[in-house]
Amino acid sequence: MHPFRSLVVLFAVTTAALPGQDLLPKAAPQGQVVVLQNAMLHTVTGGLVLGGTLVFADGVITAVLPADAPPKLPEGATPLVLDLQGKHVFPGMIAAASQLGLVELGMVRQSNDSDEVGEASPETLAVVAVNPDSTLLPVARANGVLAAIPFPVGGLLPGRASAIQLDGWTNADLTVRADVGPIVAWPAQAGGGERGRRGPRGAAAPEDAGANAHQKARQRIDDAFTAARAWLTAFTADPTTPIDPRHQALVPARRREVPVFALANELEQIESAVLWARDRDLRLVVVGGRDAAKCADLLRERSVPVVVTGVHRLPARDDLAYDEPFTLPKLLGDLGVQFCIAPGGEASNDRNLPYHAATAAAFGLDRDRAYAAISHDVATIFGIGDRLGSLAAGKDATLFVADGHPFELATKIELAFVRGRQVDLRSKHTELAKKYRERYRQLRGK
């Protein structure tokens, strides 16, 4: 076994002095076994391990060991051993219900790839359009956000969400799970919902709002699932039945292999979506969930998790307490509703995901629980719990090393690994900062 090596040595492995990260090569596959020693391991599922050791090989964590246990290494391996000197190791954060990779510049239509034409396009799959060279990915990564669940948006059935990791040469490299489930924008009653906001924050009332427009629109969603079921029955009996990609796209949800993600915020919206899913024998996840605490019993009884899209938002109504958005996660936790926290808003701000959780923690949510809400709980709710979200043997080595807790602004992320590959933490931002600091160095004549 090699003796102690510093972090700096490891950094030297990467190519130096290159422009923005989008121009940088992606990380090479993990060759050497890596042993992180003397670390404070925030395993999320297995508590805090002080002075612990974490081993990963071929992109997968092979051991999480307490302080005194000797690391078990694969036969014949020459591991890279790093003494972290008490630094923190966290599983990578996951930006749920995001637009990462699909949108580059919010207002530039040409760079916007998340909204397909038509009311129902469940056949569209997010990962297909993710740009591996998006400048947004390295920026999110640099703050410990190492995976994301991009969501198509628009219409009643915008498409299917994917789970991606934020480093890879190709879309295949990025893919953690291509199809994590279809999205439905569950319509609000006339006058409700959230209009004019970007990203999958919750469905608005239909534009052609009459008193019953929301019911008609809900019926159209239901019709899509009914048609898919009829098609599946026919196709199973007669394989020559023509294929409709829309129907095909809903089959895994139909078979309960994946959940349906319902964008819903208002109480009536949430309740009706849950009842609809119950009656159609679908697994449901509520995305948005502003009023979820008001129907906690129903959500608990039906085992429906809630994706809270953004803690940093305004109260939805004038009369609500100023901290209503900040306290929602704590409230859901107390009521026994399974939940996770998504960044909400524009993809370029997804790097601020830890701060949404940090605010929830400041307003009562247990700090470890808050971190789980942006890692393990996201993975569980989106069906990638076998790969991401915690530090445990068998999970992907998608993790980072930091000198403090990522909820703290003073914390620096020092190393990050995506499936065992050490990724560059530089980005367009760091390189532009460096470039222009050089300008002032020149001006000062140094």
Add this chain to the structure above:
Amino acid sequence: MTFRAALLFVAVVASLPAQGPPHNGPQPVDAGWFALVNARVVTAPGAAPEAVTIVVRDGRIAAVGTDAPPAGATAIDCTGLVVWPGFVEPFYASDVPALDPNTTDQHWNTMVQAQRHALDGALVATADREALRALGFTTVAVAPSGGVLKGTAAVVLLDEPTPERKPRVVRHTAYAAASLQTSRDGYPDSEMGAIALLRQTLLDGRWYERCQRALAADATLRAKAPQPSAALQAVADQQSLPLWFDVQDELQALRTLRIAAEAERAAVVVGSGMEFRRIDALAAAKARVVLPLHFPDAPDVATENAAERVSLRQLQSWEQAPTASKRLLDAGIPIAWTTARLRDRKDFAKNVREAIACGVSPTQALAALTTVPAEWLGIADHCGTIATGKLANFVVTHGELFTPKCEVREVWVGGVRQVVQAAKDRGLDGSWSWLTGFPGTTPATAPAIAITGDKVTVQVGDAKLEVSGVVRDATSLACRLAGKELGDGPFWLRVWRNDAALAGTLTATDGSSRPFRASAATVADGPKDQAKASDEPKNPAPDLGPLPTPLGGYGDVALPAVQSFAIVGCTLWTSDGRGVLRDGALVARDGKIVFAGPRGEMPSLREGTLEINGRGKHVTPGLIDCHSHTGISRGVNEGGQAVTAEVRIEDVLDPDDVNWYRQLAGGVTLVNQLHGSANAIGGQSRTTKNRFGVAVPDAMHLDGAPAGMKWALGENPRRANGSGPNPRYPNTRMGVEALLRDRLAAAIAYRREQAGYEALAPAARARVLPPRRDLELEALAEIVAGTRRVHCHSYRQDEIFMLCGLAKEHGFKIGTFQHVLEGYKVADAIAQNAVGASAFSDWWAFKLEVQDAIPENGAILHEAGVVVSFNSDSNEHARRLNTEAGKAVKYGGVAPHEALCFVTRNPAIQLGIFDRTGSLTAGKDADVVLWSADPLEYEARCEATWVDGRPLFTLARDAEKRANVRRERQRLVQKALAAGKGRTAKEGDKKDAYWAAEDMTQDYCCRDCEGGR
């Protein structure tokens, strides 16, 4: 005033007019000579009813007294009736054809329609005339609708016009009608734009008149005379007239009164009915309010979801609306009532009774309908009371006015009797037994007839006959009856009173008829009274106690008092040269910080000082948001033109926005309220303290703060992101530069012209034409003079560099570059040419021009010696400016104390108010925030915020407010459910005008609108 104008303003009602086309046949003669006898007469509000005779001749009152009526007068017997002065409707909006915008004479802006006159329009619609008379109105002031200056109003009688005779005019020109209406297709598209247009036009009218005078005195000046303008002539001519503002809410009322005061014009506000929400401010502004007796419908709370969407403020507004008159009168604000804004004028009488039930005295009520509007309209010599010489305008009632049983029988309009409702023979009402005429009936099986007003039921055994077509007049009743009990086909029934019985005829459709007789049944007629009573307000009058300011969940009945307080043992983030002091103490008194320093040096506390244990806590100066669009009514942008330096954010402060309170809960005590970035030269900004809850909105403005103005570079003024259909200059960054350069040159020329005139001796001034005061150039000139700071929206380095050069060339310093996301590329230029840079901490990639934005921007600028602030540009981000500042530590390694200064000291320097706030330094305003932890970290919660020493946010007060919101909502939702019977709005329902107006004033969300960034 010109002679022409003077002629127009006199009251012109004479007697019956002789003008008009020749009559088709012999000229009819109306003697017009009456005596109303045997009446009780109330001659004026507050007067006791007197048994006097009123003699009317030629439309006017010839005598009021006990003398015997003159022999020539036709006596009108008014036994059992009461005669009151005819009511005056002070505001009736009427369509008057818009002026042709293509004619040379018109104002350049179609919202200025000053030369229109009500008499050019359709006056009062037929149905409205009848409805108004039915309520007792005899006189109406008609105002043209549409526009900012809409034209002049005329007072006319509610005559029934005939081809030969038009409605008689009481006063040709009573007032100038104005509003803050915005344009649908250009300038002004915001309320502040409408205000600027109004101010400028009123100034132009004065200037035009001065020019005319100078020209009259010296014809040689003609070469430079202003272009003749009917519009400006009209404005000039109307200067002696009061301005009547048709407003949408109480804040507009205050704004229009400020405009009138500036123009030295008398003003009347035609209100929304919600004026009670800003009663102290309106009283201070000496408002005169024409109050619509329109009470909004109960908010829709039929379902849980619907109730959720209704705010406490809406519920309170609904509940309190009937108290408006009482509250205004108690505050010394004179009111007149109008039927304008009512969906159905029939509700007016009921609403008057509701206002009276809330405490308005009948005398006050009558005055609000007669003498007050008559005085405001300048027609008190003609209308308002019953006195010799005045117009013979009366309301004749059966029963006392303002009581449920009062019936308006007739009105007299300028001596013309108009019957509203003939006396009904109450003798028909009751329960009767049908004795003869019914086929096959015996006294034992006689059908029962019940008559209540127009309601008739006929009961035969267990069956009811079908009754339709009921017509009642003074003495008889007719209806149709059908039913198998009656035999074939329908029958016509006519009945009248015959001593103690009813008599009449029953006629079959074949024309055969038989007599009908019915005798009184012995059933008590109790239900009749109940039916009548159901029309009346059931709920007890709402509580008349003081209301919170602002109305809604988070206002206070009384603003928290200035506290003497000390926070002892805390960590003090001084934001001055002393950095962070552990174990510090802060003492504040009379709204000022008297000590901030090490605990050991704290002076002994005076008695009554609230001592707060600060151990483990952190204390910072109040946070300052250098880029805010919080609390701006009806338009953050005036986007109608590329240059709008004349519009002022201070004109449209919205003190009711709940975001003020939310930001207090995030420690924000002061903001730079900015115009949006839709145009290269936007409006004037305002430095505003977060004094949420003050009675007078303008008290939120920080007096004496340096003036500012918003400019904008790049995509937004280019309208590159698709806002606005028409091609408008500028469309490139080149054009933006050229436009700024052009306007600066114009500003310099303007200054020179104004200074040249000022320098003239008074005698010399009389020999030149006065220069025109131009609000746009005046504000721009202040920039060139260095007395107004430019806060310039900017992103890319090229545009920042351009403006640095332009400012330098013109000898002024930029106040701040706002956003300035590529500032890090040209920090040296910014350091030299601007007071500072005010950026987002880490926003990027939301549009093309911010693709190079980096979070190290603040740090690099700071390193280069630029005074840097971080701002919100968002109601949401504004709640956590402290952690935005923390990002300067994270990205770029700014020292924590310096980072906090990004939201305290530095924005104060940028706004030129660091001598007053922005640091914890003795002598400064007690704008102080108490935090639970290191304020640069997310774990910190704001526990208390003092503004000028007032604890406007504390956790304890917040808990009380939440409890109160729950309690009040519950009470009012229950009340609304009872009142609205669970009403749900149906598709196509016309929204109550009041609620529709509220919808329009919803929060402006600048974050998601590119125009706002």
